[in-house]
């Protein structure tokens with residue numbers, strides 16, 4: 532299984548920790564693109580980054 536390098540945090544990890552964001556998460560996708568203009572959804576992000584952006588947009 533190929534390694535995955537998260538485009539937003541640069542961490543190297545197992546491919547199965549990568550997340551491809553669904554279109555319903557468009558607000559998160561927009562937020563990531565603001566910080567990483569070269570990033571595209573198909574690149575995916577790691578679980579940690581996903582949780583990070585989710586928390587940022589939906590603070591509990």
Ligand SMILES: [Zn+2]
Pocket residue numbers: 537538539540541542576577578579580581
């Ligand atoms: Zn990451």
